Amino acid sequence: MTFPKDFLWGGATAANQFEGGYDQRGKGLAVPDLKTVGGVKLARRFTPTVEAGVYYPSHKAIDFYHHYKEDIKLFGEMNFNIFRMSISWSRIFPNGDELEPNEAGLAFYDDVIDELIKNGMTPLITLSHFELPMGIVENYNGFSDRRVIDLFVRYAETVMTRYKSKVKYWITFNEMNFGAMDHGELTVLGMNPNDETLYPNGAKTNEKVRFQALHNAMVASAKVVKLGHEINPDFMIGCMICHITSYPLTPKPEDVLKRKEFDLLFAKFVGDVQTRGVYPPYMTTYLKNKAIFPVFETGDAEILKAGTVDMYTFSYYMTICITTDENANETGGNLMGGKANPYLKASEWGWQVDPIGLEYTLLDLQDRYNMPLMVVENGLGFADELQADGTIVDDYRIEYMRDHIKAMDSAIEKGVNLIGYTMWGPIDLVSAGTGEMAKRYGFIYVDMNNDGTGSLKRYKKKSFDWYKAVIATNGEKL
Ligand code: P53
Numbered sequence: 001m002t003f004p005k006d007f008l009w010g011g012a013t014a015a016n017q018f019e020g021g022y023d024q025r026g027k028g029l030a031v032p033d034l035k036t037v038g039g040v041k042l043a044r045r046f047t048p049t050v051e052a053g054v055y056y057p058s059h060k061a062i063d064f065y066h067h068y069k070e071d072i073k074l075f076g077e078m079n080f081n082i083f084r085m086s087i088s089w090s091r092i093f094p095n096g097d098e099l100e101p102n103e104a105g106l107a108f109y110d111d112v113i114d115e116l117i118k119n120g121m122t123p124l125i126t127l128s129h130f131e132l133p134m135g136i137v138e139n140y141n142g143f144s145d146r147r148v149i150d151l152f153v154r155y156a157e158t159v160m161t162r163y164k165s166k167v168k169y170w171i172t173f174n175e176m177n178f179g180a181m182d183h184g185e186l187t188v189l190g191m192n193p194n195d196e197t198l199y200p201n202g203a204k205t206n207e208k209v210r211f212q213a214l215h216n217a218m219v220a221s222a223k224v225v226k227l228g229h230e231i232n233p234d235f236m237i238g239c240m241i242c243h244i245t246s247y248p249l250t251p252k253p254e255d256v257l258k259r260k261e262f263d264l265l266f267a268k269f270v271g272d273v274q275t276r277g278v279y280p281p282y283m284t285t286y287l288k289n290k291a292i293f294p295v296f297e298t299g300d301a302e303i304l305k306a307g308t309v310d311m312y313t314f315s316y317y318m319t320i321c322i323t324t325d326e327n328a329n330e331t332g333g334n335l336m337g338g339k340a341n342p343y344l345k346a347s348e349w350g351w352q353v354d355p356i357g358l359e360y361t362l363l364d365l366q367d368r369y370n371m372p373l374m375v376v377e378n379g380l381g382f383a384d385e386l387q388a389d390g391t392i393v394d395d396y397r398i399e400y401m402r403d404h405i406k407a408m409d410s411a412i413e414k415g416v417n418l419i420g421y422t423m424w425g426p427i428d429l430v431s432a433g434t435g436e437m438a439k440r441y442g443f444i445y446v447d448m449n450n451d452g453t454g455s456l457k458r459y460k461k462k463s464f465d466w467y468k469a470v471i472a473t474n475g476e477k478l
Helices: 064-077 103-118 134-140 147-162 176-180 207-231 253-276 281-289 300-306 355-369 395-413 462-472
Strands: 008-012 082-086 122-128 169-173 236-242 245-248 311-315 319-322 373-377 418-424 444-446 458-460
Touching: 008 122, 008 373, 064 103, 064 458, 082 418, 103 122, 103 147, 122 147, 134 147, 147 207, 169 176, 169 207, 176 207, 176 236, 176 253, 207 236, 207 253, 207 300, 236 253, 236 373, 245 253, 245 355, 253 281, 253 311, 253 319, 253 355, 311 355, 355 373, 355 395, 395 418, 395 462
Parallel strands: 008 082, 008 418, 082 122, 122 169, 169 236, 236 311, 245 319, 311 373, 373 418
Antiparallel strands: 444 458
16 A cells, blocks of 8 residues: 555535524524435525425534534544544534624534644635525525625635644535536526526526636635635635536547546536636636637736645546437436446436546646545445444445445555545534435434434444544544
């Protein structure tokens, strides 16, 4: 095994998917607090206000808010040396635009961060993980309004200053490249789907505003990177890209070309800007040809240049195929879709398992960006079953992770500068895509159901001891 001796091993979470306590100590509503439970074939509903009698999974989630000591102790027991979490902007600035932060909200994160450090973990903090304050959505239409750039900077400055000696690793936006796709308009950029000026005559999407908002968000991110380096020059700040790796379904040149263009638009554009500080040529022309190239205000180009990231971090779960043949089989997966690969098996949620694709992706990213890489999400969502004796035998998860860790090992052997691995959801939590609890990723099972019933009791799965040994042996014992 080739993992460097200071390799970072741990798990990754997001505030809205596991904290609960959605209205505690002055927290304002955030986008996921208005999203209902869906399923693989049923989209989550976003309601303009909290409806009576409807269950919103983020409100309770798995109640990490009240269980954080117990949960962090379990992460420590597995030998984690890094833990990825997000700070919920609306705990700190309930509407997103207050002048002064909410001390009670900060106090919660003071405790969580101290507890992590006490248990041997360095925190990796995401500043915006699909949980923009509703005040930013309702009063500004999210990042489509340039004033939100400085509101985000104020929030980032508050927490980066407060935790400057405790937190070294930061991510500005989770999976910011979803901002280039229509479903990122609300999730990543905060554009209000109920706003008729944005969406006249029942329009479902607004591409022009979307790319302007994405531009503004990339400017906000670059400002925060620059500011972070002033607050503490040792900070390692990353972009975070949902790298859905794609293959041409066939060697037909038409498929190969179509796949290339999908990769440049979805997987590479935002990461290119955040690592190089300039728009890549393909996307510049693409946006200009469609007459949706964003307005650059004076100084934007310089800010993008000055705020390039120190590391490239990404999520990796699956690969998909691309083809011009409309009749090819779909993967059946939620959100991204894509065509099925005849050589791969898919999970119950239609996500195709592809460990070799991870090695391929690492080589691709190293060669393109040549900077430290971190896999900050990877894992298998599965409807685990709790047995009567309190055990959960998740051999399928062990197999998934073993194969992906082997792929990372092989990539490192080939020269990839991979510095860490935070698998997704070390403790079961709410699915971002479907809102379900049943799509479980954890080493720790939480007795909580899709409808909010359950004791919240924690149980170790079989994979718990397995991952513990993997970390203890720095990837030797797989
Ligand atoms: P869930 C789609 C495709 C790839 C990654 O996803 C995605 C999504 C959104 O559903 O999101 C990331 O919970 C995201 C996490 C999320 C995780 O992947 O739908 O950063 O918040 O939970 C897994 O199974």
